[in-house]
Amino acid sequence: MQPSNVEQRMNAIFSVESLRALLAKAPVIVFAIEPNGHVTIAEGGAYRALGKTDERRTQIRESVDGPLVIDAIRRALAGEEVKITLARRNSIFDIQYLPVRDDQHEIIGVVGLALEVTERVNAERAYRLLFDNALEGRFQLDLTGKAEHINPALAQILGYHSVQELLDTDPYFALNLPLNLSHQLLMVQMILKNEQLIREPFEAMRRDGTQIWLELTANVIFNLEQQPIGIAGHVEDITARMNAERQLAESEERFRSAFEDAAIGMALVSPDGKLLRVNQALCNILDYPAPALLQHDIQALTHPDDLEADLTQVRAALNNQIPGYTMEKRYLRRDGSSVWVQLDVSLVRDAEGTPLHFLSQVQDIDARKAAEVALAISEERFRSAFENASIGMALIGMDNKFVRVNSALCAIVGYSVEELLQRTYIEITHSDDRSENQTLINALLNRNIKTFQIEKRYISKDRRIIWVQLNVSLMLDEHGAPLHFLTQVQNIDARKATEAQLRHQALHDALTGLPNRALFLDRLVGALARRQRRDEWLGIAFVDLDGFKEVNDQFGHAAGDTVLAAIAERLRLHVRAGDTVARYGGDEFTILLEGHISQEDAGTLVSRVITAIEEPLALAGNQLTVSASIGLVLSPPADDNAEAILADADAAMYAAKVAGKGRWMLSDRHLALPTNAAPEQQ
Helix, strand or coil: CCCCHHHHHHHHHCCCHHHHHHHHHCCEEEEEECCCCEEEECCCCCHHHHCCCCCCEEECCHHHHHHHHHHHHHHHHCCCCEEEEEEECCEEEEEEEEEEECCCCCEEEEEEEEEECHHHHHHHHHHHHHHHHCCCEEEEECCCCCEEEECHHHHHHCCCCCHHHHHHHCCCCCCCCCCCCCHHHHHHHHHHHCCCEECCCEEEECCCCCEEEEEEEEEEEECCCCCEEEEEEEEEECHHHHHHHHHHHHHHHHHHHHHHHCCCEEEEECCCCEEEEECHHHHHHHCCCHHHHCCCEHHHHECHHHHHHHHHHHHHHHCCCCCEEEEEEEEECCCCCEEEEEEEEEEEECCCCCEEEEEEEEEECHHHHHHHHHHHHHHHHHHHHHHHCCCEEEEEECCCEEEEECHHHHHHHCCCHHHHCCCECHHHECHHHHHHHHHHHHHHHCCCCCEEEEEEEEECCCCCEEEEEEEEEEEECCCCCEEEEEEEEEECHHHHHHHHHHHHHHHECCCCCCECHHHHHHHHHHHHHHHHHHCCCEEEEEEEEECHHHHHHHHCHHHHHHHHHHHHHHHHHCCCCCCEEEEEECCEEEEEECCCCCHHHHHHHHHHHHHHHCCCEEECCEEECCEEEEEEEEECCCCCCHHHHHHHHHHHHHHHHHCCCCCEEECCCCCCCCCCCCCCCC
């Protein structure tokens, strides 16, 4: 078999031993293909990887070499330079097919160059696997900024359903990634600097228009000749991080504002007591500028007498026994003076529970403490005045119960402190005085009056009636609401007894004990008013002793007084229970007959009185008889002139004396008399 022209030329090409040796060591396989499909494999270390035998001459068959190879050879024989990648057994080759022309430029065959790229392709596959499955968005751009490859993560970040949708819609990311407005400029900068580009966080837009935050890292891709061929990078969606950082910044700003602008003192204190941060309010409380205050620890600023109590609470918080604490303590100002503060402390821990710092809120309560001291002094003075008062003192609640009493009040009413505190003031008030007392209490509660004074009666434990004088005022709480009544109780029982005695003396005859003229006239006026309402008659008897002057002249005035006292007692015994007997003056007596009285009843009564007066009296060993003349008036309901009635009775009495003494005479002032028999005139 004669070698073909192509084979002859190929043999001529490889006749040089040195070239054969070079090709034998090279990874490149060089072969020639004739138009009839015969292949000559030249020297090359990898020709067996094409699936050929050691024979140099072989036939191209579609069943063996496959449609890809057949198509590439046909295209090369047609004058086209063709490149394909071919897998043979466990190897991968990049194969280039070049047409061979003769001197007349006619295609006489194909020369093939095969390069084994197994390792490179495997590396590219591994890279692509990592690229496609990366959690962050990845991209690869050409030098124009157009996307050559992107991974599903980037498509998802930018709001696309698939990689192809993104490549079809926005291959330059113009809608999504504003890369310095000019991709070309960015590429040039990266290529010239030959460095990695890390862009700070920037806002981008998803396909649906929502804003997101991204962070971009990119670097230049070079070929084997160190020429830039594109850009590769990755994109991380940091929206959640940026939102968290923004929220943290906003929270920190709110804390800073609340901390710095707080009206009360604020401080961050380390677990060992160092001041980490203070606000102006705390500086004002302690009279320090902030830099100077931060040079101190909390222990040095605390009053020595309060330090141990504070440290005890601190230790309890650090030992996780309490989350924080509140206490009142004293701090030392810059000038050494102390200031009372209310301290509210909470311990801040990190996520692992390690103590970070204390947050202390400091409120100046110096003025309040001073007021409390003043109040305590005032309350002590009040207590002392209350307890040691010589008059009764009581605090009475809105439920009328005694809240607080002193010993003087207990002495007045005979109850112990404990017994009084179980009672209301109403229980020991005389029933006749309760209504007036309650009326004044209501006026006090309605703010119609600020205080009131009343004289009333208490009922003591042993049921005695005790007159007291009350001075009552209403005490209010800090909101102006009624709190209790402050009651001062003065025992006026002796004064009342004296007043009663003086009233008795003013209205009663000292010798006989009978009502005097003034009291009799007062009772007569009252009786006249009452009998008009009742439509009743009223009787007046005017009694005058006969010859009483001779008794005084014969036996003396003392004896006369004895006689008068005896006659007064006889008169009292012989009138009705509701009648009034009075000494009108000298040896004159009057009798007021109230209630239903007829002429017959009145005549019987005055006759009985005359008889009683005439009974003998034992006087200085002698028997003495005294008589009396009585004038009687019966007054109808319409008659209301007391003086006229008395004048008629007096005239009737004188008529009885003229008629012979020792008798009674009825006034004829009124003709129509309520009687069933005419009066007997004696």
